[in-house]
Amino acid sequence: MKRSLQIPLFVLPFLLTAVLYPPVSAQTKATATNVPTIPHQAVPDFFKNPPGIYTGENMGIATNSKGNIYIYHRANETRLFEYSPQGNFVREIGRHNYGFAFAHSVRVDAQDNIWAVDEGTDMIVKFSPEGRVLMTLGRRPDAVRMLINMPGAGTYHGRNEPYRFGRETDVAFDQQGNIFVSDGYFDARVVKYDKNGRFVKAVGTRGNANLQFNTPHSIATDFQGNVYVGDRGNARVQVLDNNLNWKANYPNVGNPWAVCVSGGPGPKNPGKQYLYASNSWQDSAPAAGAEITGEIYKMELDGTIIGKFGRAGKAAGEFATVHQIDCRDPDVLYTAEINDWRSQKILLKPQGTKSTN
Amino acid sequence: MKKTIVNAVVAFVLLGPADWLADRICWWAMPAGPFLNAEADYRRGSYDFVRGFRLQAEVTLAAQTAPPLIAFDANTDFLRTPNDIYIGEVGGVGRNSRGQIFVYTRTGHPYATLGDNRTFYRNGSRLFQFDANGKFIREWGQDVYGFNAAFGLRIDPQDNVWTIDAGASQVVKFDPQGRILLVLGRKPEAINVRPAQPAAGREGGGRDGGAGREGGGGREGGGPAAGPGRGAAPGSGVPGSTFSEPGDVAWDAMGNIYVADGVGNTNRIAKYDKDGRFIRHWGSTGTEQGQFNGVKALAVDRQGNVYAADMRNKRIQIFDADGTFKSQFGNVGTPIAMCLTTGATQYLYVSHAGDDVGMDDAAIYKVSLDGRILGKFGSAGKLPKEFGIANSIDCRNEHELLIGEMTNWRVQKVTLKP
Numbered sequence: 001m002k003r004s005l006q007i008p009l010f011v012l013p014f015l016l017t018a019v020l021y022p023p024v025s026a027q028t029k030a031t032a033t034n035v036p037t038i039p040h041q042a043v044p045d046f047f048k049n050p051p052g053i054y055t056g057e058n059m060g061i062a063t064n065s066k067g068n069i070y071i072y073h074r075a076n077e078t079r080l081f082e083y084s085p086q087g088n089f090v091r092e093i094g095r096h097n098y099g100f101a102f103a104h105s106v107r108v109d110a111q112d113n114i115w116a117v118d119e120g121t122d123m124i125v126k127f128s129p130e131g132r133v134l135m136t137l138g139r140r141p142d143a144v145r146m147l148i149n150m151p152g153a154g155t156y157h158g159r160n161e162p163y164r165f166g167r168e169t170d171v172a173f174d175q176q177g178n179i180f181v182s183d184g185y186f187d188a189r190v191v192k193y194d195k196n197g198r199f200v201k202a203v204g205t206r207g208n209a210n211l212q213f214n215t216p217h218s219i220a221t222d223f224q225g226n227v228y229v230g231d232r233g234n235a236r237v238q239v240l241d242n243n244l245n246w247k248a249n250y251p252n253v254g255n256p257w258a259v260c261v262s263g264g265p266g267p268k269n270p271g272k273q274y275l276y277a278s279n280s281w282q283d284s285a286p287a288a289g290a291e292i293t294g295e296i297y298k299m300e301l302d303g304t305i306i307g308k309f310g311r312a313g314k315a316a317g318e319f320a321t322v323h324q325i326d327c328r329d330p331d332v333l334y335t336a337e338i339n340d341w342r343s344q345k346i347l348l349k350p351q352g353t354k355s356t357n
Numbered sequence: 358m359k360k361t362i363v364n365a366v367v368a369f370v371l372l373g374p375a376d377w378l379a380d381r382i383c384w385w386a387m388p389a390g391p392f393l394n395a396e397a398d399y400r401r402g403s404y405d406f407v408r409g410f411r412l413q414a415e416v417t418l419a420a421q422t423a424p425p426l427i428a429f430d431a432n433t434d435f436l437r438t439p440n441d442i443y444i445g446e447v448g449g450v451g452r453n454s455r456g457q458i459f460v461y462t463r464t465g466h467p468y469a470t471l472g473d474n475r476t477f478y479r480n481g482s483r484l485f486q487f488d489a490n491g492k493f494i495r496e497w498g499q500d501v502y503g504f505n506a507a508f509g510l511r512i513d514p515q516d517n518v519w520t521i522d523a524g525a526s527q528v529v530k531f532d533p534q535g536r537i538l539l540v541l542g543r544k545p546e547a548i549n550v551r552p553a554q555p556a557a558g559r560e561g562g563g564r565d566g567g568a569g570r571e572g573g574g575g576r577e578g579g580g581p582a583a584g585p586g587r588g589a590a591p592g593s594g595v596p597g598s599t600f601s602e603p604g605d606v607a608w609d610a611m612g613n614i615y616v617a618d619g620v621g622n623t624n625r626i627a628k629y630d631k632d633g634r635f636i637r638h639w640g641s642t643g644t645e646q647g648q649f650n651g652v653k654a655l656a657v658d659r660q661g662n663v664y665a666a667d668m669r670n671k672r673i674q675i676f677d678a679d680g681t682f683k684s685q686f687g688n689v690g691t692p693i694a695m696c697l698t699t700g701a702t703q704y705l706y707v708s709h710a711g712d713d714v715g716m717d718d719a720a721i722y723k724v725s726l727d728g729r730i731l732g733k734f735g736s737a738g739k740l741p742k743e744f745g746i747a748n749s750i751d752c753r754n755e756h757e758l759l760i761g762e763m764t765n766w767r768v769q770k771v772t773l774k775p
Contacts, residue, residue, distance in 0.1 A: 091440075096465045098445025098766065131440060135739055139714050139764055140446075143467045143481060144506050144523050144602060144621075147548055150469075163714035197739045198716065 027282040028235050029292035030254035038298060038307035039349040042317040046087040046345040047071070053089055055081065058343045060106035060117065060324045061336035064129065065264065069326070069334060071343055072106035072116050080106065080116055080127075087345065093131040098140060099123040105170045105218070105324050109177075110265040119167040119184065135197055137181065138165040157186050158206060162199035165191075170218045170324075173265055174225040174242060182219040182229055190216060190229055190244055203244040208234045210246040218324070220261040222273050222301055230256035230277065237277055237303070250303040254279025254293060258322055261301070262330035274306070274330045275299040278322040281312035281339070294319045296333075298348075309348065314340045424688075427723060427732040428774040431742045433767050435491040436460070442493070447761035448482065449510025449521065449749040450768050453533065456489030458751075458759065459497075460768060461510040461520050475547035478524050482507040486535075497535040503527040503544045509605050509654075509749060510761075523602040528616055539633050541616060542600040600627075604653040605695075609661045609678060617652040617665065624649035626665055626680065639680030644670055646682045656697035656705060658726060664705065666692035673707065673728070686728025690720060696752035704731070706758065708747040712737065715745030715764035721771075734773070739765055 047069075049055065056079075060072035067085030070093075072078070078100045082090040094100055094116065102120025109115065113134060114127040121140040128134050157166055166186025173179055177195030189204030190213075204213045214233025221227050225242035236251040237259055257280035263273045281294040294312025296319065299305050310319045320339035327333050333346040436458070438444060446463040453459070467481030482504040486494040497518070498504055505524030512518050516533040525544035532538050601621030608614055612631030618624075618638075625640035640649050651668035658664070661678040667685075673692060674685045690709025698704045704723055711718025719737035721744070722730055735744050745765030752758050760769040 094443060095441050097443035098463050098465060101466055133443060133766055136764065136766055142506070143463075161714075163716050 027255050027279070027289040027293045030252060030279050030295070030297075032252040032297070032305055035297070035305055036307045038309040040309040040317065041347050043087075043345040043347065044316055047083060047089075047343055048087055049089050053081075054341075055079075055343075056341055057103075057338045058323065058336035058341060059103040059338065061334045061343050062106045062108045062114070062324070062326045063264070063328050063334065064108045064112040064114075066112070069343075070106050070108065070114055071336060072103040073336075073341075074103050078103040078118065078120065080114070091131075093127055094125065094133075097125065097133065099125040099136060101140075104168070107171050107173070108265065109173045110175075115171050117168060117171050117181075119169065122165040122168065124165075124168065124171050124181065137163075137171075137179070137193065137197055138168065139163065154186060156188075156206065158188060160187055160189060160202060160205075162191075162202070169216065170230075172219045172221045172227065174221050175223060175266060176225075178225075178242075180219055180221060180227050182216040185215055188213040188216065190219065190227065190240065192244055201244055203240070210238070210249065211240075213238070217257055218259045220259045220275075222261050223263065223266050226301070228259050228261060228275060230259040232257055237275070239303075248303060250275075250277075250299065253277045253297045253299070253305070254295075255282075258325045260325040260327040260333075262327040264328035271330075273301055274327070275301055275303075276325050276327050276333070278319070278325060278335075280322045281319060282321065294322075296322065296325070296335075298330075310346075316344070317346070319344075424722065424730040425732045427734040429734050429742065430772045430774065432770040432772075433741045433765075435770055436487055436493075436768055437491050438485070438493050442483075442485065442496075443766075444485070444768070445766050446507070446763040447749060447766070447768055448507025448523075448763075450759045450761035451510050451512040451518070451749075451751045452489075452753045452759060453512050453516040453518070454514075454753075455516075457494070458487040458489070458491065458768070459510055459512065459518050460485045460487070460761065461507040462766075463507050467505045467524055469548065477547050478505045478544070481505040481524060482522065484510075484518075484520060484531075497531060498529075498537075501529070501537070503529060503540075505544075508602070511606050512751075512753075513608055519606050521603055521606055523604075523619070523621070526600040526602055526619070526621070528600070528603055528606050541606075541614070541629065541633060542603065604651075604666075605655040607655040607657045607663070609657045610659070613678070615655050615657060615663055617655045620651045620653055620668065624652055626652060626655070626663065626676070628678075628680070637680060639676070640665075646674070646685065647676075647680075649674075653693050654695040656695045658697060658703055662726075664695060664697070666695050666707065668693055673705075673724075684728070686724070688728075688730050689722050689724065690718070693746070694748055694750050696750035696758070698752050698755035700755055704755065706750050706752050708744070708750055708760075710737075710744075710746045710748075713746070715739075715762070719744045719747065721747060721750070721758075721760070734771070741769070742771075744769070 055073040056075035058073045062070050069083040071081045080093045084090050099118055099121050104119040105117040107115045112129045116125045122138045123140055124137040126135040165183045168181050168183040170182045179193040181191045183189055183191055188206035189202050191202040192200040203211050213231050216229050217232040218230035227240040229238045231238045232255045235255045236249045237256050239248040241247050256277040258278040260276040261273055278296045279293050282289050290312040295308045295310050297308045314320045320337045322335045323338050324336040331348045336343045444462045449461040451459050461484050464483045467478045469476045484497040488494055503522050503525030508523035509521030518531040520529045526542050527544055528541040530539040600618045601623040603616050603619040605617040614629040616627045618627050624642040625638045627638040628636045649667045650670045652665055653668040654666035656664040663676045665674045667674050671691055672685050672687045675683045689707045691711055692707045693710045694708035696706045707722045707724055709720045716737050720733045721735050722733045724730055746763035747760045748763045749761035756773045758771040760771055
């Protein structure tokens with residue numbers, strides 16, 4: 001009997017998945033130990049949609065200075081919703097605009113403009129607080145040109161072009177209005193633009209050395225202009241200065257899907273700033289990582305861990321693949337979550353006990 | 358009086374945008390013409406915004422003195438749309454005789470159908486009407502068959518509105534009330550998804566523009582290239598009226614229709630009578646006189662001469678009404694849009710887009726009909742007075758232009774201060 005390599009049919013999808021999605025960001029257990037737990041609770045049923053209004057995979061969440069909340073999500077179409085500070089649906093922004101196809105994150109700048117980061121169109125759209133388009137970054141691939149190349153899930157290319165992205169993931173702003181983009185899945189870099197969208201600098205290639213990235217997935221700045229990059233595949237937060245020089249790595253908080261620096265985009269809120277990083281429950285194989293992931297870390301800006309909270313799960317207060325965090329108020333967080341098509345409002349009890357490390 | 362004739366050989370390096378494309382080098386003889394001058398800045402890399410190849414010259418040709426700058430003001434925020442309507446990349450903008458403004462724009466993604474025995478386009482573009490003050494009036498052409506990839510808009514002297522679509526490869530004429538009067542070209546009944554072309558090995562993924570298309574036939578051959586676009590999709594029309602990503606439409610005094618066809622697989626100008634009956638076409642792919650490399654924009658002057666923006670050849674060619682070559686001129690960068698003024702002395706405004714993201718290299722030139730560059734204004738960027746790929750110009754008022762921009766998703770009103 002001739003013996004040949006036989007692969008059971010049911011294995012094929014997994015093999016294909018492995019080929020299409022190389023395990024660059026397999027979720028890992030955080031290496032930090034003896035981390036105190038911060039008590040937290042979720043506000044039950046905080047976000048209230050009227051009948052006929054649904055959110056899909058909640059990819060991005062952000063508040064403005066008035067406390068209104070924006071959720072950028074993947075429903076049948078990718079959509080951007082606005083909610084009141086009480087969690088009531090207010091309106092939709094940007095329906096059917098040219099830059100919306102596959103939501104990734106949303107941020108609000110110091111002027112309350114709303115920036116929607118879309119990894120489907122390779123674009124970032126800046127809306128005024130009224131919802132009018134003020135600026136775009138990146139350019140959507142021309143549909144006619146794409147006829148010969150239906151890309152499917154696409155793949156890494158590392159083109160590193162000044163004005164085009166490769167599934168960019170997030171955006172942040174410093175006090176001067178400079179724009180920082182984490183880019184992304186098909187590039188591995190951080191790009192800086194001035195406030196008018198003109199290219200300043202890009203750093204990063206794919207790899208795990210300093211100033212290399214493996215899916216830079218989330219980005220935030222502090223009031224000094226330092227840049228915090230959730231270098232997800234490398235399981236570290238990489239810190240850069242304002243000119244994108246390397247400063248530090250925080251390698252002990254798992255794979256940071258989402259990073260957030262409290263205080264909002266400033267400069268109205270000059271309180272002490274904290275860094276949050278979510279070692280999110282990965283969405284592609286939920287059962288695999290549930291026991292070792294899901295928690296969110298609260299840190300000093302220098303990387304000192306203050307505590308952690310939450311775990312993987314779909315109950316209130318558990319986290320079902322946190323994809324973005326808003327932390328304008330360091331004790332009132334909003335989490336956008338992929339797996340349960342939801343967002344949560346999370347209240348942190350001010351911690352009385354300080355970490356021992 | 359004869360202007361400098363430049364005969365030079367230019368080496369272009371086609372820099373492949375993705376790793377599947379080996380760098381290719383072709384030696385390309387610039388044709389000489391009575392009005393052809395060399396680009397001052399051939400040394401700059403120039404980016405073909407439609408096709409995505411980077412053309413980079415190795416040899417600097419004789420420079421001409423820079424044209425004077427035209428002072429101007431701009432307003433980027435005068436169109437008022439309802440909260441649920443967003444203008445995207447502007448394929449075309451135009452004004453009718455009452456000053457009303459029409460915008461043909463890419464508003465979202467075209468959809469490829471599934472669960473069908475073929476895959477075809479639907480959705481992707483919309484046509485909006487505004488009053489002279491920029492107040493939204495209404496949408497035209499909701500759910501029509503061929504609004505997929507807005508590429509141009511023109512309004513004829515009778516106030517009919519003509520849309521040009523590169524996805525459907527069609528030109529559609531609306532009467533002033535918004536009813537459809539004439540459809541030129543036919544939308545392919547199917548789009549070829551992953552045709553059997555050497556498009557394999559495209560690890561780059563997602564790159565628009567590509568050599569896969571180039572292999573699709575119709576580009577290399579001589580003679581009028583009237584072949585159907587996109588690898589001969591079935592049912593895509595009859596010879597003579599099948600377009601491949603048409604760029605523009607124009608009319609002469611008798612109402613004859615000229616179509617720039619186009620930036621896809623064909624390089625020709627097609628002429629129809631006012632009822633849409635095919636008369637003739639001319640042009641093929643190449644760099645000689647009467648040949649094109651991307652026919653992107655058209656204009657017809659009062660004498661019936663036809664001006665064609667020969668985009669990748671970086672020149673404007675001029676023909677008589679029967680297609681006989683008359684002359685040509687350069688020094689207008691990579692021309693992607695034109696508008697011919699209607700005053701006593703006619704001028705051409707020509708939009709140059711030197712890159713495909715609208716951030717590096719752009720200008721609008723004012724040109725006399727004999728090819729003299731009278732001035733220029735604007736640069737690339739996102740701020741007011743900058744242009745993000747000015748794909749369309751309205752010059753019904755020759756001192757107050759409307760500029761439709763692709764990457765900036767806006768119509769900019771430009772007031773020239775001569």
